[in-house]
Amino acid sequence: MRTQYNSPEDFISAIQTALECGDHATAQQISTQATENYPHHKQLLKYAHVLAPPKISIDKRPLHRDTQANQNWIKENRNEYKGQWVALRNGQLLSSASSAKELIEQLGDTKGIFLTAIY
Incomplete structure (x- = not known):
């Protein structure tokens, strides 16, 4: 896979290729890098959101x-x-x-x- 991307479209193509290969970790890394370079690009933000690691929160309030x-x-x-x-x-x-x-x-x-x- 290419490691230098010159446009949002290059990032999108690389993300899609990684996903097609089943390499979700690489797709996630590329999407993170993409949003650092293009923080307002809607499609890249969508990929970054969907591919982001799950967030786990623990509710420490006592049971009712x-x-x-x-x-x-x-x-x-x-x-x-x-x-x-x-x-x-x-x-x-x-x-x-x-x-x-x-x-x-x-x-x-x-x-x-x-x-x-x-x-």
């Missing part, structure tokens, strides 16, 4: 106390509500319905409410 309560409610009541949709808040049943749509219509505002189908 109602998560465990909701899980406990499901374990204790699964058989009675099997096949239904339920709305829970802090381990308390707010409503149940045969479909998610029906449940949401019953509740209106679902902010802070755990909705799930029971299997």
Whole structure:
């Protein structure tokens, strides 16, 4: 592969060739170099975004106390509500319905409410 690129089109061609060969690492390196040279070129920015390594973030906030309560409610009541949709808040049943749509219509505002189908 060429290592000197004189235009955005040269970079694009090299990226496409690397991808066609299955060499994603090289395509990623070329796209990074391309955006350094042409930081406003839309197609190069798109390649750089798509080929960028995945970003991993860890949420260190403590679990909500109602998560465990909701899980406990499901374990204790699964058989009675099997096949239904339920709305829970802090381990308390707010409503149940045969479909998610029906449940949401019953509740209106679902902010802070755990909705799930029971299997």
